[in-house]
Amino acid sequence: MLIHPWDAPAEDAEWRTWLAAHDFGQLAVNGLDGEPPFVQPVHVAYATGPGAYGEALLHLARPNPLWRALAAAPRVTLSVVDDYAYIPGPWHAPVGAPPEHGTPTSYYAAVQLVGVAHVLDDPEEKAELLRRRLDHFQPDGGTARPAVGEEPFGRMLSGIRGVRIEVTEVRAKFTYGGNKAREVQRRVTGLLARRDGPRDRAARAQQVRRLAAADREP
Template identity: 55%
Template sequence: MLVHPWDAGLDEVEWQTWIADGHDFGQLSVNGLAGHPPMAVPTHFTCDGPRLLIHLAKPNPVWKAIEQDAKVVFTVIGDYAFIPGPWRAKPGTPPTDGVPTSYYAAVQFTCRAEIIDDPEAKAELLRRQLAHFQPDGDHALVAVDQPPYGRMLSGIRGLRLEVTDVRAKFKYDDHKPVEHRSAVADRLTERGQGLDVPTARQQLRRLDRIGPWKP
């Protein structure tokens, strides 16, 4: 992932706050087996300190690849929008001369994967995930000897991803003039399609922190 200086995370707190703000779905990427392409698996995840917690179905073909090479990448992408060329045209030039781009936030974790097969360890992983996704506790007890989860644990494997590196990218034209960024945020809010509004919020948040870009 290419990260220009103006796209980089401003500090660790920025990407940590972004992840904590409901960005808990990403893509696990692993090296492929000999002669096969890399594998990618979309899935929810939970943060556990410097680790990410995931569980997948036992029949998933990704397991053999992880057993062969535990080095994996997990990527979270959100707050994205397509920015039409006319929105980015320089003042005094024809709108059609503007070059379109994509805005987005992305956090990429490089990890070492540990497979979890012990029933109690898998139950604890599920308890931690449910505490995040269903904090009201409106679910049955997760116990190895009680239904419904006890009999289902054999059908999954857990993954504990030990994070070894983090790269964060917030691509919102932060190297452009303040007036340009503010105008694009207004246009995103007015268009209001897909993730336009949260994208505008990210752009304005970065604008408030950075102001005019200084190399």
């Protein structure tokens, strides 16, 4: 993933904060013998520590076809993308230029977690992984915590396998026109508010946040 300097996070806290609120992505696993990679949509719970970049927790059904590929090449990439919007060319036209000279582009935030996947088959390890995921997704309860040999989920543990990704590298970018003149960026924030499409508010919020941070820089 190409990351220009103006799209890079200012510090680790920026991508960590964003990732904490965006927990659905795609797990990419190298295919076997030159086959295309497996790409699995999945909810993931990211947690800080151990290590510099923390870990990501997920589980998949035992019949999933990616297990052989994962055993052969456990180094994986988990990609999360959201807060995206299409920006029409006229919106991005340079100051003083004809609108039709503007270049269309995409705004989006993306975090890629690269690391080593450890497959969990021990029933207690899987139950603990599921409890941690429930603590992330349902901290207020409402669902029984899985326990080995106990209803309602103990008997279901054999049907899944857990995955703990030990994150060794993070690639993050926030593409919101950071290389454009402030006047152009503020023009886009206004036009996003006016269009108010399905993801325009989220994209606009990211752009406004990035603009405010840039304005605070000395």
